[in-house]
Amino acid sequence: MPHREVPDASPARLSLISRHLAPDYPINTPYAVERIPDTIDTSLLPKTQTRKMSTQPPHATLLIPGPIEFDDAVLQSMSHYSESHVAPGFVATFGETLSMLRKLFQTTDTASQPFIVSGSGTLGWDLVAANLIEPGENVLVLGTGYFSDGFADCLGVYGAKVTELKAAVGSRPQLGEIEKALSEKRYKAITVTHVDTSTGVLSELENLSSLVHRVSPDTLILVDGVCSVACEEIQFDAWKLDGVLTASQKAIGCPAGLSISMFSGRAIKALESRKTPPASYFASMKKWLPIMQNYENKKPSYFATPSPQLVHALHTALTQILSKPLKERFARHKEASDKIKKAIADLGLKQVAANPADQAHGMTAIYLPETVKQTDILPSLGKRNVIFAGGIHKEIATKYIRFGHMGVSVLDPARGDIDRAIKALQEGLSEHGYQKA
Amino acid sequence: MPHREVPDASPARLSLISRHLAPDYPINTPYAVERIPDTIDTSLLPKTQTRKMSTQPPHATLLIPGPIEFDDAVLQSMSHYSESHVAPGFVATFGETLSMLRKLFQTTDTASQPFIVSGSGTLGWDLVAANLIEPGENVLVLGTGYFSDGFADCLGVYGAKVTELKAAVGSRPQLGEIEKALSEKRYKAITVTHVDTSTGVLSELENLSSLVHRVSPDTLILVDGVCSVACEEIQFDAWKLDGVLTASQKAIGCPAGLSISMFSGRAIKALESRKTPPASYFASMKKWLPIMQNYENKKPSYFATPSPQLVHALHTALTQILSKPLKERFARHKEASDKIKKAIADLGLKQVAANPADQAHGMTAIYLPETVKQTDILPSLGKRNVIFAGGIHKEIATKYIRFGHMGVSVLDPARGDIDRAIKALQEGLSEHGYQKA
Numbered sequence: 001m002p003h004r005e006v007p008d009a010s011p012a013r014l015s016l017i018s019r020h021l022a023p024d025y026p027i028n029t030p031y032a033v034e035r036i037p038d039t040i041d042t043s044l045l046p047k048t049q050t051r052k053m054s055t056q057p058p059h060a061t062l063l064i065p066g067p068i069e070f071d072d073a074v075l076q077s078m079s080h081y082s083e084s085h086v087a088p089g090f091v092a093t094f095g096e097t098l099s100m101l102r103k104l105f106q107t108t109d110t111a112s113q114p115f116i117v118s119g120s121g122t123l124g125w126d127l128v129a130a131n132l133i134e135p136g137e138n139v140l141v142l143g144t145g146y147f148s149d150g151f152a153d154c155l156g157v158y159g160a161k162v163t164e165l166k167a168a169v170g171s172r173p174q175l176g177e178i179e180k181a182l183s184e185k186r187y188k189a190i191t192v193t194h195v196d197t198s199t200g201v202l203s204e205l206e207n208l209s210s211l212v213h214r215v216s217p218d219t220l221i222l223v224d225g226v227c228s229v230a231c232e233e234i235q236f237d238a239w240k241l242d243g244v245l246t247a248s249q250k251a252i253g254c255p256a257g258l259s260i261s262m263f264s265g266r267a268i269k270a271l272e273s274r275k276t277p278p279a280s281y282f283a284s285m286k287k288w289l290p291i292m293q294n295y296e297n298k299k300p301s302y303f304a305t306p307s308p309q310l311v312h313a314l315h316t317a318l319t320q321i322l323s324k325p326l327k328e329r330f331a332r333h334k335e336a337s338d339k340i341k342k343a344i345a346d347l348g349l350k351q352v353a354a355n356p357a358d359q360a361h362g363m364t365a366i367y368l369p370e371t372v373k374q375t376d377i378l379p380s381l382g383k384r385n386v387i388f389a390g391g392i393h394k395e396i397a398t399k400y401i402r403f404g405h406m407g408v409s410v411l412d413p414a415r416g417d418i419d420r421a422i423k424a425l426q427e428g429l430s431e432h433g434y435q436k437a
Numbered sequence: 438m439p440h441r442e443v444p445d446a447s448p449a450r451l452s453l454i455s456r457h458l459a460p461d462y463p464i465n466t467p468y469a470v471e472r473i474p475d476t477i478d479t480s481l482l483p484k485t486q487t488r489k490m491s492t493q494p495p496h497a498t499l500l501i502p503g504p505i506e507f508d509d510a511v512l513q514s515m516s517h518y519s520e521s522h523v524a525p526g527f528v529a530t531f532g533e534t535l536s537m538l539r540k541l542f543q544t545t546d547t548a549s550q551p552f553i554v555s556g557s558g559t560l561g562w563d564l565v566a567a568n569l570i571e572p573g574e575n576v577l578v579l580g581t582g583y584f585s586d587g588f589a590d591c592l593g594v595y596g597a598k599v600t601e602l603k604a605a606v607g608s609r610p611q612l613g614e615i616e617k618a619l620s621e622k623r624y625k626a627i628t629v630t631h632v633d634t635s636t637g638v639l640s641e642l643e644n645l646s647s648l649v650h651r652v653s654p655d656t657l658i659l660v661d662g663v664c665s666v667a668c669e670e671i672q673f674d675a676w677k678l679d680g681v682l683t684a685s686q687k688a689i690g691c692p693a694g695l696s697i698s699m700f701s702g703r704a705i706k707a708l709e710s711r712k713t714p715p716a717s718y719f720a721s722m723k724k725w726l727p728i729m730q731n732y733e734n735k736k737p738s739y740f741a742t743p744s745p746q747l748v749h750a751l752h753t754a755l756t757q758i759l760s761k762p763l764k765e766r767f768a769r770h771k772e773a774s775d776k777i778k779k780a781i782a783d784l785g786l787k788q789v790a791a792n793p794a795d796q797a798h799g800m801t802a803i804y805l806p807e808t809v810k811q812t813d814i815l816p817s818l819g820k821r822n823v824i825f826a827g828g829i830h831k832e833i834a835t836k837y838i839r840f841g842h843m844g845v846s847v848l849d850p851a852r853g854d855i856d857r858a859i860k861a862l863q864e865g866l867s868e869h870g871y872q873k874a
Contacts, residue, residue: 257744307694
């Protein structure tokens with residue numbers, strides 16, 4: 001049974017205690033612990049614990065498709081004392097973090113180049129659009145929802161001529177259509193949103209890449225992996241990808257604030273052979289490239305000040321991720337996803353991603369019964385200390401909800417997050433009069 | 438006398454303890470505490486403390502011109518548990534943070550608009566360059582060093598026609614020259630680096646703004662306040678400024694990772710009346726404007742995911758800053774600066790910023806004696822647990838060092854940071870054979 005030690009005087013601990021004493025103390029959160037009456041001498045209790053007590057105060061479980069729940073050690077890394085961004089200690093941390101990204105993306109090709117830049121995941125689109133595409137060049141965007149539309153908009157801002165091959169809501173463009181589109185003009189790049197966070201649609205990368213390499217070998221293959229990196233398999237080298245963009249706050253499990261990406265030697269060559277300079281200053285890969293190379297070689301270097309605290313947290317998160325085989329991580333996400341999808345089907349509900357082969361493993365977009373509104377069910381879940389997200393695909397926004405299942409919520413079964421969320425969904429729907437037909 | 442309570446089992450505390458036990462435990466850092474032998478029953482010691490024990494492990498004092506040393510509560514806010522970026526709790530925190538920025542910038546004009554965007558301080562240049570200036574428009578950049586050159590480069594990337602009015606190293610353009618330059622062509626904007634972090638040169642804003650409003654009233658006045666906001670007086674309304682850009686990790690005292698800015702109604706009008714769309718996607722003020730307005734009105738809103746943890750830390754930092762009169766804060770920075778500058782003069786050393794009226798109050802750039810190298814003195818300071826920065830102005834880079842004196846190191850005299858740094862500098866120079874002539 002978990003137990004508490006004698007608290008010390010640090011404010012974080014005091015805040016934890018004051019929450020324990022609060023009358024509305026939510027007991028079914030992942031951080032709930034049995035409260036030991038003050039009269040018990042805790043020094044007499046056994047020191048072994050079935051589960052380590054969290055250093056986080058009790059709070060509702062965040063099960064949206066990012067940000068996700070964070071591991072204690074990752075969150076504690078966010079409070080790292082101040083360091084110079086060019087001091088040897090931090091340079092080593094940053095360099096190791098870049099090197100660990102190579103492992104996460106499964107690339108050993110020395111021409112591959114990781115980038116970590118302060119900013120939202122969205123900044124990754126600017127990296128691609130302002131650096132790898134020149135004004136007037138064609139880009140084929142595979143349309144899967146809100147986020148592929150966003151990528152297309154961003155490309156347009158920097159002057160790309162965008163063709164968006166849109167699939168019906170809940171689906172993705174098929175290889176035949178893509179082959180046809182590629183045959184119509186010369187595309188500098190094709191972009192694919194690996195998991196479109198608006199629909200939970202998973203795109204297939206391996207066969208897509210084979211197709212592109214076969215029919216349009218000069219076309220760069222650029223993947224928006226914001227909602228897929230660290231929960232869906234991505235073999236950067238084996239699948240011959242040219243760019244994968246992601247963010248810190250999804251399956252990687254580090255707080256938001258970092259744009260993280262990997263580019264191939266071919267992508268770097270496209271950058272270096274531009275006829276025009278990069279169309280952004282802060283998002284200039286030409287400015288950042290030597291900085292990243294220097295950091296990884298443990299040499300101090302400066303273009304813009306990185307966030308040492310976020311980099312420390314990312315270092316901790318990647319160290320945890322790489323401490324076990326990636327295959328196992330992906331399998332665990334698939335298992336949890338299968339369980340959730342079965343529970344959704346058992347409830348008689350449909351997913352936005354209709355075809356099982358197109359369903360993401362780190363999130364599920366769930367159509368609500370016609371009789372239950374989003375504004376009913378989300379607060380019902382909230383009352384049960386479970387936070388899901390509403391819909392954001394403009395054509396169906398009010399008709400569905402999104403359940404994120406990535407990182408610690410999936411990998412630490414002792415938390416019970418997934419089971420509790422499924423139960424909360426069942427109860428919430430029933431509270432609003434829904435019965436399976 | 439500070440004392441330690443019985444430790445609990447949390448990893449952060451364990452790491453603190455293990456550092457206490459380390460043989461090379463540095464005792465003259467701001468976080469050093471007298472270590473009580475384990476045989477003493479700490480429960481018998483008096484509970485009053487002359488100074489609160491820091492929750493940060495011992496580390497060398499970071500006295501570079503940003504990032505600076507952080508307050509414990511600010512750092513603890515970085516470890517805030519995960520929240521949805523559109524949940525009411527976080528939306529309220531973000532909204533309050535934006536409102537507090539109005540007070541920090543001393544603006545009550547409802548047309549003024551604060552922005553907080555994930556990214557380095559450098560991103561602020563992109564905000565200005567991609568949104569307030571259209572390709573082909575003239576911008577007058579007041580040249581004070583590395584950072585005004587950077588601002589000019591950034592403006593150029595987005596198509597501005599830049600005229601840089603460069604002053605000699607350690608100086609700043611004078612009002613007469615500026616008036617002459619403004620009379621030569623129509624400038625959309627003038628930019629001034631309030632404190633150029635490369636030289637410690639402080640630019641004067643009030644008279645500059647009067648001049649611009651008199652001789653070129655349509656010209657926007659845009660201030661790079663990265664190294665000045667929260668340590669130098671800035672009266673946004675009274676001085677009729679149109680934009681002030683800053684970053685989280687300098688005098689505001691929050692870890693790096695946020696671009697923070699304030700724009701006037703006039704600047705927002707320039708944005709809204711653009712003939713061309715903003716030239717950046719992630720740095721598009723048109724995209725961010727409604728988001729910032731919604732957050733401040735406590736309405737959830739989404740363009741790109743903010744960093745809840747950094748915003749919490751900024752909220753804590755701004756709450757601390759605004760708990761006392763700003764005048765007092767600026768006066769305390771001036772006092773510490775005067776003391777440091779006197780100590781530098783007493784050592785027979787010169788500052789890069791030659792004219793006392795042009796000397797910043799949050800940093801000092803110090804020319805080294807000819808006989809002492811940067812690569813000698815910085816490690817000597819490091820041995821004494823004081824971290825200064827090297828030079829970065831290309832014309833004099835190896836000849837000077839930079840001493841940052843902002844935030845808690847100045848405002849909490851019990852830390853003794855400033856005195857310790859001055860002593861370390863004296864000892865370090867003497868160690869390398871320097872004697873005042």
